[in-house]
Amino acid sequence: MKAYTIKFYGNKTFVYILSxxxxxxxxxxxxxxxESLYGYGYLNEDELISLEKFTNAWTIEEEAE
Structure with a gap:
């Protein structure tokens, strides 16, 4: 089964990674x-609020098997 990593970027000092x-x-x-990440339980409410405010870019990469 494939797995993915999401990297969130805000300003130069803020990066949040889910793998x-x-x-x-x-x-x-x-x-x-x-909202999907929160709904599936990958983010808690504080993380969701923070990412909504500060995220302006993200990447999604398929992980090597």
Missing amino acids: GLRLDFRGYLKEDLL
């Missing part, structure tokens, strides 16, 4: 991505 995700979130808009 080992079993769902492919490529193509999601920011709001949909964050």
